Amino acid sequence: MSRTTSIEPTAPPGSQATAGGLLARLGAVMAGNAKIVFGVWLVVLVALGAAAPSVFSSLAGAGWQADGSESVRVRELAQQHFGGNSSAAVQVVVHSDTVTIQSPQAQRVLSEIGEVFAGDSRFGAVIAPQPGTSISPDGHTGILIAGADASTDDMVKAVDEHKDALTALAGDGIEVYPTGASALWSDFNKANHDAMIKAELFSWPVTLAIMVLAFGSLVAAGLPLLLTLAGLVASAGGLVLLNQVTPISVWAMNFAMMFALALGIDYALFIVARFRDALRDAATRRDAVAETMDTAGKAVVLSGLTVLVSLSAVLIVPAPAVRTMAVGIMLAVLFVLLATMTLLPAALGALGGRVNAGSLPYAKKQQHRSPRFAAWGNLLHAHPWPFAIGALLVLIALSLxxxxxxVAMPSIEVVPADAPVRQGYELVQAQMGEGAPGMLQIIAPVAEATRTAQLAAATDGISMVTPPQPATDGSGMVMMQALPGVDPSDPQMGAILDRLRGALPADALVGGAPAENxxxxxxxxxxxxxxVGVILVLGFLLLLVALxxxxxxxxxxxxxxxxxxxxxxxxxxxxxxxxxxxxxxxxxxxxxxxxxxxxxxxxxxxxxxxxxxxxxxxxxxxxxxxxxxxxxxxxxxxxxxxxxxxxxxxxxxxxxxxxxxxxxxxxxxxxxxxxxxxxxxxxxxxxxxxxxxxxxxxxxxxxxxxxxxxxxxxxxxxxx
CATH class of the missing domain: 1.20.1640 (Multidrug efflux transporter AcrB transmembrane fold)
Structure with a gap:
């Protein structure tokens, strides 16, 4: 039966509280110095919590690229030598059913769009819509390009700041849609952020209800949530500070929120359940904490290390967004693990038997050794093969x-249908062709310009190639745009890119948003x-060392x-x-x-x-x-x-x-x-x-x- 009376808070020096291993002694120290532990955590949470509210606005919005790839090299050359006309450039689609792009009304809107970009140093050269390349055949749709003069992350933030001003210029029958890769990531990140926040808010009450049912005690159920909240606040602030050193993807916080909640509750469940059992026989609450940390605490540390090791393998991938997503989760796990090893033992030491306060009626008879799972274990022990075969059949059938x-990189359909970037994308497709939103960029030496353009135009899957444009700084390079005949997310796009790269001279490089994807x-x-290999080997080694x-x-x-x-x-x-x-x-x-x-x-x-x-x-x-x-x-x-x-x-x-x-x-x-x-x-x-x-x-x-x-x-x- 659960004990609800208070136990002595500490044990005399040299008592059993110091028996056991390192974690037992750590638990005893935390339990015996609860006020100090609470004070330290309060300082940490206040310091990091001050930065936490800005986490979603501070973190980076891009980074979805393969570092060192040919497409990234093209983007870098375009930003250095072609006025920023790279895949990160902002494309503003202007359309009217009633007037042409050359009309005074449309020209006035284009001028106002240019003024929005003129006041921000992150934008490079502004290129007005050009006949034959960025104006539709009927003359009613044009694309203004604002070059990228900053990193991809800064360009996404620039779009965040200016897209409302750009869309506000629409009116009098003229539509304005910011589009392009930077605008896509801006709308994409916002839609995902809003969805993640809604899901988190919905999951908290559901989680609390499950906790109450599992523990049968309001106090015991609240501890995992408080622990998780501490880990979330600390990791959010930590990510903001880390972002000052190196760009961290905003997705890192999204995943960190999810994992901090899930793992924080996992760890607290294991610790609190074991502590309630240890209270029955321990002489003092400090002894109970020491026993808990010496047993369940070791399992939690091993689990945390396993999670960190698994995620550390992702750092091998040369993609900033993927790496920093892993970093975000690892940081959250570290803070949750730290809180589990210090803050939770201190709280348990302070509460003692009061951890069972607010118990529901059925919880009075609840034991740590579950009779139901003991009966389940006996059933499995008596009849192992039918259960093993049944479980294997289900898992294998689902695995086939x-x-x-x-697999492929996300298409435009991952952003809402009413997002400006999607509306502009679909309008460009309707007016200029399926492949128009995903033009491929080719950079070649001046000496190879004519030959490169001819070979590109002759490549199967390429509908049109724009005339070579010389670099703005006289660096001896030219850029041309190649129009694919398919949507940028079409499965054929990969084969078209391979054929194009294979056909062009060795000095010619092919990039653009589809190529980057x-x-x-x-x-x-x-x-x-x-x-997969690294994760399996390291996971096995950790289990081997522990067991x-x-x-x-x-x-x-x-x-x-x-x-x-x-x-x-x-x-x-x-x-x-x-x-x-x-x-x-x-x-x-x-x-x-x-x-x-x-x-x-x-x-x-x-x-x-x-x-x-x-x-x-x-x-x-x-x-x-x-x-x-x-x-x-x-x-x-x-x-x-x-x-x-x-x-x-x-x-x-x-x-x-x-x-x-x-x-x-x-x-x-x-x-x-x-x-x-x-x-x-x-x-x-x-x-x-x-x-x-x-x-x-x-x-x-x-x-x-x-x-x-x-x-x-x-x-x-x-x-x-």
Missing amino acids: PTLGLK LDLQQALNDYFPLI RAPVIAMLGTVVSLLSTAAAFGVAKLIFQDGHGASLLGFTPQGFLDGWGPVFFFAMIFAIAMDYTVFLLATAKEHYERSGDPKIAHIDGLAHSGRVIFAAAAVMVAVFFTFALADPLPPKEMGIILGTAVLLDALLVRLVLLPVLLRLTGHGAWWSPTWLTRILPSISFAHHR
């Missing part, structure tokens, strides 16, 4: 569609196998791939094939967003290993005490099953709220991660992995003598 998965996609595809058991460390790592593959199989059925698209409210693109496999693999594997650590660390603790694999299997599940189930329920609720978002990327993220957690918790951690413990018996915990000698000795049992 992954073989036909296609394709080069980034190629980099992501190339690095994906390496990232000192190569068999179960290997099995725990391998089965994590099953839930990952099954989640991508479901993603293929939904987002590529369109099953359930009408129910979820989106139009399928026919592919999964290109950054998905790399990033989602790391995230799913990190979460899967999170639950693996909770289950195996608890099982190892009971094996160390009893030496009996049956007790380790059943009691490991009985003591961790409810926590894994509740933590998974929270994660699924958090992730699936993002499925309600209108933009496609948050929807993809929510459904893929939510499905992965659901499958992993129910089929892998609560069925397949316990069955593997049953089937391997003592062998699960066996280790060769030579390996035992070189590995550090880590015990998950608390020794009083």
